[in-house]
Amino acid sequence: MSSKKNWPLWEVFIRSKAGLNHRHSGSLHAADADMALEMARDVYTRRNEGVSIWVVESNNIHASDPDAKDALFDPANDKIYRHPTFYELPDEVKHM
């Protein structure tokens, strides 16, 4: 084994309290998933910031291309009828 082989990079996601989504907190290097979880606890939750941690090896994350963002999100740009404010109703209509 080459002595220069590095620990892989992991992305850390933390659920700050029950009922909320896990959110990306940052990244760290660790030899395996167990170590990544323990390190994530020490690096990202020293002040009770979490009730649950996910770690994912960074090379398993697939991301959209920032340069193609206009084309990618274009389909949603001209669909104002997806928003409630598109529909004008008389003031007499209540509870809607």
Added chain:
Amino acid sequence: MILVIAIALWAVEIYIRNHTRELMSEKDLEKIFQDKVDNEVKIEPKDWMPDAYRKTLVRQISQHAHSEVVGMLPEANWITRAPSLTRKVALLAKIQDEAGHGLYLYSACETLGVERDETIEDLHSGKAKYSSIFNYPTLTWADIGAIGWLVDGAAIMNQVPLCRCSFGPYSRAMIRVCKEESFHQRQGYSIMLKMAQGTAEQKRMAQDAINRWWWPALMMFGPNDSDSEHSAQSMKWKIKRFSNDELRQRFLDMTVPQCHLLGCEVPDPDLKFNEETGHWEMGEIDWDEFWNVVKGNGKCNRERLRARKGAYDNGEWVREAALAYAEKKRKRKAAAAA
């Protein structure tokens, strides 16, 4: 026919959209980049950015990370000799935070495409610097108070504007660091208060620590604006928001009254309060000393680097063993599943 033309135009439009980066000149890309910066839109790692911007960030973020890590050394000197259990656990927690801050920053740096090992090698070879303040020794327990109060105080002054830095990962790391760091300064000042209210000998130690840390803390803001080579460009890129002298002045105005509250003296014979401007005015910084320490001739430069290299080299077998163990576990799991 019209339909065919419409489809052809549509295909061209899609192609242009998907190949924007290749089709645009460097100048156009640079303009888009600067417009984003001017409009306070954060730059993210995969966005186009000028090479010099990337290089500046790699240099600044990695040196910031090194400073956090090397900064653990002067304080670690007092863990085993802390005067009470409460002070010991607080100091341990502070030092653990510094390690964490170094890790946030190394991660932010890595998003720019540099390997962590490269940045660490640059530290060990002396190519990359760290904050010169950590090349001063911690001689008494009062130094731990002075470091928390003055050194962390100056660091916070520098770091708060970095929370709004144009580069997303750096800004996010700084927000987390600043949230955690205010405890550091308070624990330092609380040590100083205790010493300043103690016996004559303790009071003397407090004043002695202030005498030794005051000027190096003021130097932490870097050279005067007139001599600061990277400043103008960093301001334009919104990596930097305020000049060195502006931040130093703010620090001075906040810190002088805190020093007086301790009943201690500021070791600056030229210090005076300007009634008209409402600001404190300081004497001249000894820049020869500053550059001498930057160049490696401070009291502890060699010791600090030796400690960092030793930690890294002696940890190599642990890093290798952990990888080998992870590999063994993975194979076992695969064999069991087969």
